[in-house]
Amino acid sequence: MGAIVAIVGRPNVGKSTFFNRLIQRREAIVDAVSGVTRDRHYGKSDWNGREFSLIDTGGYVLGSDDVFEKEIDRQVELAIGEADAIIFMVDVESGITGMDEDVAKLLRKVDRPVFLAVNKVDNTQRMADAVEFYALGLGEYYTLSSINGSGTGELLDALVEVLPDVKEEESELPRFAVVGRPNAGKSSFINALIGEDRYIVTDIAGTTRDSIDTKYNQFGFEFNLVDTAGIRRKSKVKEDLEFYSVMRSVRAIEHCDVCILMLDATRGFDGQVENIFWLAQRNNKGIVILVNKWDLVEKETNSVKEYTAKIKQAIAPFEDVPILFISVMTKQRIYKAIETAVDVFKNRSKKIVTRKLNDIMLPIIEHTPPPAYKGKYVKIKFCTQLPTPYPQFAFFCNLPQYVRDPYKRFLENKLREHFDFTGVPITIFMRKK
Numbered sequence: 001m002g003a004i005v006a007i008v009g010r011p012n013v014g015k016s017t018f019f020n021r022l023i024q025r026r027e028a029i030v031d032a033v034s035g036v037t038r039d040r041h042y043g044k045s046d047w048n049g050r051e052f053s054l055i056d057t058g059g060y061v062l063g064s065d066d067v068f069e070k071e072i073d074r075q076v077e078l079a080i081g082e083a084d085a086i087i088f089m090v091d092v093e094s095g096i097t098g099m100d101e102d103v104a105k106l107l108r109k110v111d112r113p114v115f116l117a118v119n120k121v122d123n124t125q126r127m128a129d130a131v132e133f134y135a136l137g138l139g140e141y142y143t144l145s146s147i148n149g150s151g152t153g154e155l156l157d158a159l160v161e162v163l164p165d166v167k168e169e170e171s172e173l174p175r176f177a178v179v180g181r182p183n184a185g186k187s188s189f190i191n192a193l194i195g196e197d198r199y200i201v202t203d204i205a206g207t208t209r210d211s212i213d214t215k216y217n218q219f220g221f222e223f224n225l226v227d228t229a230g231i232r233r234k235s236k237v238k239e240d241l242e243f244y245s246v247m248r249s250v251r252a253i254e255h256c257d258v259c260i261l262m263l264d265a266t267r268g269f270d271g272q273v274e275n276i277f278w279l280a281q282r283n284n285k286g287i288v289i290l291v292n293k294w295d296l297v298e299k300e301t302n303s304v305k306e307y308t309a310k311i312k313q314a315i316a317p318f319e320d321v322p323i324l325f326i327s328v329m330t331k332q333r334i335y336k337a338i339e340t341a342v343d344v345f346k347n348r349s350k351k352i353v354t355r356k357l358n359d360i361m362l363p364i365i366e367h368t369p370p371p372a373y374k375g376k377y378v379k380i381k382f383c384t385q386l387p388t389p390y391p392q393f394a395f396f397c398n399l400p401q402y403v404r405d406p407y408k409r410f411l412e413n414k415l416r417e418h419f420d421f422t423g424v425p426i427t428i429f430m431r432k433k
Contacts, residue, residue, distance in 0.1 A: 015057070092133075
């Protein structure tokens with residue numbers, strides 16, 4: 001599994017701004033009111049070729065009467081427990097506060113690398129003021145400014161030096177992760193496939209606390225099935241164990257080949273299921289959507305068609321995803337689900353010969369070239385599939401900066417039309433010829 005770095009500290013020292021800078025997206029809410037980050041945000045970052053996951057925690061406030069702050073404190077402690085390294089952020093403007101000392105006291109007991117980051121250091125005077133943070137007893141500190149990025153390079157250089165060099169387990173077998181909200185029928189699905197009650201199945205949400213691998217070898221298929229804990233909205237994550245479960249589910253998605261996304265037909269393709277879908281898509285995983293408990297839904301002539309249309313509307317523009325309607329209780333179409341997942345895995349591993357790719361795509365491009373931009377005409381001369389574990393294509397042209405997203409989607413649709421990449425995200429790069 002990937003290395004995890006937690007950013008901790010009292011409220012309003014700039015943790016979320018720093019987090020947003022590292023993941024290069026405005027994902028965490030940033031506000032001058034303390035305590036805006038109520039829970040953890042997850043993101044990916046890399047430095048010098050080393051990739052790691054980041055957790056942005058809420059501010060740590062020891063002994064507060066605020067129910068939110070008590071919850072934040074517990075989440076910070078859990079994040080520290082799960083992380084491989086910790087960035088402790090303080091604010092040079094306010095100096096050392098009692099809350100900083102509380103966090104430092106907690107971190108001095110931790111047996112993991114701790115990096116003291118003094119934020120808001122953007123001039124020489126503040127550089128001198130930062131010396132007082134030696135008093136926290138955490139050794140050397142790093143001065144930086146989350147707003148403009150100065151000083152972050154030195155911190156990240158030191159950080160990646162101590163991160164464990166995590167290598168994926170070498171396995172010839174593909175990994176299929178069964179993911180979804182709690183109580184969607186994931187464990188029952190695996191029990192039905194392997195023909196034994198290996199997993200605890202109850203009506204209580206969150207029974208599966210960990211990600212568990214099962215080798216599946218039937219009907220000519222062989223792969224590892226991963227049953228994950230259900231992923232709930234962060235606001236619903238109350239228990240300590242459930243926090244770990246969500247972390248492991250996210251990791252299971254990151255390190256599988258195909259995500260079998262299971263949803264409860266009686267609840268629909270709601271916002272949380274959609275979030276899981278986009279998490280899998282962002283990680284370039286193959287995706288199969290299973291609508292479970294279809295036997296419990298009152299059906300009319302066009303029920304399947306209408307349900308499918310709603311899901312495709314929610315996942316647009318990535319609509320080329322297989323959607324199956326199953327019932328784990330009656331074993332309806334569960335083996336078809338596995339067949340489909342194997343097909344998606346093959347699509348994800350597919351390599352297109354460069355000559356064949358050019359023979360098909362160049363005439364299409366010649367017939368429908370990219371629209372002119374600022375009076376300039378883009379000429380695409382050559383394309384090739386990149387040697388990556390999932391489909392990525394490079395198109396070489398004279399003015400790559402003038403090719404807009406709608407035309408990239410047009411190229412993607414043509415690739416899907418001619419080469420069958422159903423269930424697999426495709427990435428297209430425009431490169432200078």
